[in-house]
């Protein structure tokens with residue numbers, strides 16, 4: 001629980017900011033009562049001087065753009081001459097202050113970027129104080145690796161204005177690596193103690209890639225590259241363009257025709273399409289475009305999960321725009337932006353004098369890295385699966401909290417070591433646990449097992465990843481869930497689902513599931529070490545001993561029950577095919593045995609259930625025999641005896 005020495009870790013972002021602190025079980029983000037951690041880095045100023053921060057302020061932006069300030073981070077520590085490029089993106093007034101500095105016009109007042117950032121920091125501080133129930137006076141704040149001294153100093157000043165003693169300014173990529181525990185030696189024989197890490201950070205409006213070297217727990221930035229105007233917003237714009245051109249084409253064809261006839265006929269095809277796009281982009285007023293933007297962003301986010309997303313926009317007067325956008329279609333449009341990010345990765349590597357295969361780990365930061373396309377391309381470029389287990393919006397703040405914890409002298413979670421502290425497995429039918437990796441296995445390690453479906457025509461399988469020593473899922477710790485979707489319909493038991501657990505040297509667990517017949521795949525990444533203290537691990541192990549017999553009995557009951565369900569299904573199927581082979585007596589005996597088994601299937605008496613199952617199997621024997629004879633007949637038909 002919170003102690004008096006808490007140093008707040010703060011990710012002060014261009015679009016969103018958030019705080020985190022180090023708890024005994026590891027870093028934890030600060031959430032409000034609704035569970036939100038992200039605070040939009042937006043300020044709204046009311047005429048009476050009242051300031052609001054965060055989502056409320058953002059809601060204000062459309063109605064009152066001049067009194068809403070965002071993207072202050074772009075101005076921090078800059079001179080007026082440095083920010084000319086940025087000005088066209090900012091609707092509020094930016095002027096020259098003393099000594100060529102920058103000031104922002106807010107109503108009647110002029111404020112420095114430091115003062116504005118301080119308002120965000122003060123809000124984060126108050127949120128943390130409310131959540132932890134104690135005053136906070138110290139902080140670690142993150143900044144991009146490319147921030148120069150003036151920008152870092154401006155960030156420190158902002159902290160001071162907010163009443164925070166800034167214990168350290170940490171590079172964002174370093175914080176992200178810290179959150180994954182990459183400063184700790186990977187342990188285990190044969191592994192080197194220093195590592196080279198690429199941190200790929202694709203946010204709403206900016207892209208950064210940093211190449212870090214960590215050695216003996218110390219990080220060094222080897223190179224950074226990026227684009228301060230490339231991010232999720234560009235992908236939204238791709239979708240807005242798609243949607244708006246279709247709306248104009250479908251519902252406002254005359255306006256488009258008129259525009260096209262007005263375009264000079266001698267324009268080259270590319271200039272012509274650029275002019276058409278400019279026309280489409282200016283077709284709707286800003287408020288409508290903002291609404292379209294929300295639709296576009298929602299579709300983009302949905303397409304990270306689903307193969308297609310339906311956009312439905314009621315334009316009034318009976319005009320209903322409806323469109324299913326597929327992931328393939330979106331990826332075709334998003335591809336060029338992702339290509340640009342990869343070019344920046346190439347440049348960063350070149351600056352560091354490295355090739356992709358010399359990168360040991362890749363860490364993903366920023367909301368857009370949830371896109372499967374981004375994960376795939378980054379993985380292909382570096383030739384390794386990027387780390388995605390930690391929420392990419394929170395990973396920098398969590399790392400700032402880790403750094404804060406180290407500064408406060410809190411003991412580090414030491415679970416990222418040579419062996420897995422607890423067993424790892426998945427939930428199987430009936431709530432039992434199938435363990436794939438046993439406790440105390442040396443890492444890195446890999447294990448796999450093949451599972452199947454239990455319903456005819458089942459196309460989705462839930463994979464529930466568990467950690468713990470007990471036999472039942474409900475008594476273990478849930479690490480994550482994912483779904484393998486799109487398995488072609490097959491009879492129960494026919495699909496072959498290979499589940500693979502892979503723990504790398506840093507203790508990060510990759511779980512993947514692949515249906516071998518169709519090749520469908522899905523996966524999840526987990527940091528098993530986070531959130532458990534050594535004491536909790538010990539308790540979980542101890543409980544597994546005290547409950548061993550009881551757990552075993554329950555596991556046996558679940559297995560028997562699953563088997564009984566299979567027997568009942570098989571009898572049903574056999575009766576449908578070969579009921580005629582049974583005499584009246586045999587049929588009566590089978591019906592009685594089946595009724596008895598059904599009556600006992602939900603009882604907790606595993607022995608009685610086992611016996612009833614045996615009787616049903618026995619009574620079904622003539623049926624099974626007849627089916628086997630039939631199969632044999634089919635095999636022999638038309639063939640000579642010596643061929644069989």
Ligand code: AMP
Nearest residue numbers: 015203204232233301304366367368370
């Ligand atoms: P950040 O600046 O890191 O907070 O990232 C925000 C950007 O990530 C915005 O453009 C969001 O639309 C985008 N984003 C958030 N979640 C997803 C998702 N699941 N798939 C694709 N983009 C996302």
